[in-house]
Amino acid sequence: MDDGPVRPGGCPEGVRLHNHQEYSSQHRFLDFTQYKLSTLSSLHRETFPQTRDHIMSLKYAKDQPAGFNNHVEKVAIVGAGGTIGSYFTKYLLATGKHTITALVRARSKVPLADGVHRVEIDYNNTTTLVDALKGQDILIITLGAMSRLDPLQPERKLVEAAAQAGVPYVMPNAYGPDPLNPTLMREMMLDGPLANGRAIAEDLGVSQWLVLACGFWYEWSLVGNGKNRFGIDFDERTVTLFDEGEEKITTATFEQCGRAVAALLSLKKLPEDAVDAEKNKDSTIAHWASKKAVYISSFRVNQKDMFESAKRVTGTTDADWKVERVGAREHWEQAVEALKQGTDREAFSRALYTRIFFPTGEGDHTKLELANAALGLPEEDLDEQTEEGIRLGKTGVLTYH
Numbered sequence: 001m002d003d004g005p006v007r008p009g010g011c012p013e014g015v016r017l018h019n020h021q022e023y024s025s026q027h028r029f030l031d032f033t034q035y036k037l038s039t040l041s042s043l044h045r046e047t048f049p050q051t052r053d054h055i056m057s058l059k060y061a062k063d064q065p066a067g068f069n070n071h072v073e074k075v076a077i078v079g080a081g082g083t084i085g086s087y088f089t090k091y092l093l094a095t096g097k098h099t100i101t102a103l104v105r106a107r108s109k110v111p112l113a114d115g116v117h118r119v120e121i122d123y124n125n126t127t128t129l130v131d132a133l134k135g136q137d138i139l140i141i142t143l144g145a146m147s148r149l150d151p152l153q154p155e156r157k158l159v160e161a162a163a164q165a166g167v168p169y170v171m172p173n174a175y176g177p178d179p180l181n182p183t184l185m186r187e188m189m190l191d192g193p194l195a196n197g198r199a200i201a202e203d204l205g206v207s208q209w210l211v212l213a214c215g216f217w218y219e220w221s222l223v224g225n226g227k228n229r230f231g232i233d234f235d236e237r238t239v240t241l242f243d244e245g246e247e248k249i250t251t252a253t254f255e256q257c258g259r260a261v262a263a264l265l266s267l268k269k270l271p272e273d274a275v276d277a278e279k280n281k282d283s284t285i286a287h288w289a290s291k292k293a294v295y296i297s298s299f300r301v302n303q304k305d306m307f308e309s310a311k312r313v314t315g316t317t318d319a320d321w322k323v324e325r326v327g328a329r330e331h332w333e334q335a336v337e338a339l340k341q342g343t344d345r346e347a348f349s350r351a352l353y354t355r356i357f358f359p360t361g362e363g364d365h366t367k368l369e370l371a372n373a374a375l376g377l378p379e380e381d382l383d384e385q386t387e388e389g390i391r392l393g394k395t396g397v398l399t400y401h
């Protein structure tokens with residue numbers, strides 16, 4: 001398998017033809033219908049200590065057995081040292097309320113923050129996964145994007161192990177545009193394997209899943225990979241505007257994602273009673289788990305807004321940049337075709353990032369129930385984050401190697 005570039009939202013970007021074919025066959029292999037048929041017969045539900053019905057019956061904190069802790073303490077993270085996982089870890093540690101356990105492969109060289117418990121797991125040995133997950137309140141999965149092409153199927157194994165260990169909540173890989181919009185997911189080619197973790201969790205009926213719907217990461221998408229993400233190439237000083245570059249989308253910074261996860265997991269698990277549930281609707285994890293997607297945002301911007309910020313931060317003017325306009329739909333169709341043909345390494349990325357700018361409002365999470373206020377997320381400064389993106393870009397962390 002090619003371990004070359006992979007792209008936001010979880011699928012391979014820059015895949016060559018053989019990779020695309022491989023992706024397609026994995027996609028079929030991981031097809032949920034097949035999964036249902038093959039897996040449920042081989043798993044023994046009686047090995048799972050809880051069922052979803054049981055979890056759903058735990059409605060109010062006041063009704064819980066003695067010793068019930070209404071706060072998330074133990075957080076297991078896969079990818080705790082990775083691109084987004086490192087921000088989750090940083091902010092979770094900063095709360096002082098959580099014990100962080102990083103599930104890593106023995107060969108992992110990714111450094112972990114001080115204070116994180118490192119537990120080695122082996123995807124060939126389910127017991128190691130289940131043991132690592134016993135007693136955890138939540139499993140956060142931030143597997144590298146190419147992992148979904150791994151025949152070992154790490155996400156599937158993690159979700160199954162979480163069920164077996166009785167972990168009440170799982171956050172599968174879905175850190176990007178609206179995961180509850182099937183058309184968008186299909187046209188971005190982010191359905192299928194991406195949704196598998198969620199589907200498996202639902203089918204097993206033990207862990208409730210909830211995902212962080214953060215849109216495309218701002219720094220990553222603005223600076224990494226030149227014109228193939230948000231269309232702005234800082235090195236070449238070119239801008240590719242989709243249509244007129246005026247479609248507003250929401251996008252979140254790494255820091256905002258980290259703050260969001262830490263704030264979410266600092267909420268009470270359950271409302272105290274019916275009055276609390278009514279009065280403080282959005283202040284429990286149970287509330288957000290019932291919504292499934294926790295939508296957050298740093299900025300509601302279009303390409304022109306980002307270009308203006310780029311000029312301010314770099315001290316440049318229009319005269320320093322070459323601007324071209326392309327039809328969003330046409331550009332997307334070309335990218336999809338190029339991906340099929342395997343002629344262009346960056347086709348997948350272009351398809352994703354062009355699709356989000358279709359004039360449909362689908363990339364704008366403010367149209368959905370934003371969790372920003374409930375989680376106490378701060379307003380951020382666009383130019384500061386553009387500057388941060390440029391700084392991170394120079395370190396190489398915004399590019400797949």
Ligand SMILES: NC(=O)c1ccc[n+]([C@@H]2O[C@H](COP(=O)([O-])OP(=O)(O)OC[C@H]3O[C@@H](n4cnc5c(N)ncnc54)[C@H](OP(=O)(O)O)[C@@H]3O)[C@@H](O)[C@H]2O)c1
Pocket residue numbers: 007008009010011078079080081082083084085103104105107108109110142143144145146147148150154173174175176177214215216217220221
């Ligand atoms: N919204 C956006 O703009 C955007 C952009 C990029 C990605 N994403 C999404 O965010 C998710 C996380 O991406 P990331 O960049 O944070 O991840 P990452 O840093 O590339 O990888 C995180 C961890 O995944 C583990 N991993 C990688 N490949 C694996 C495999 N085949 N089997 C088992 N473990 C594997 C590694 O853990 P160990 O080595 O420690 O075991 C690695 O440290 C992606 O899957 C994608 O869905 C979103």
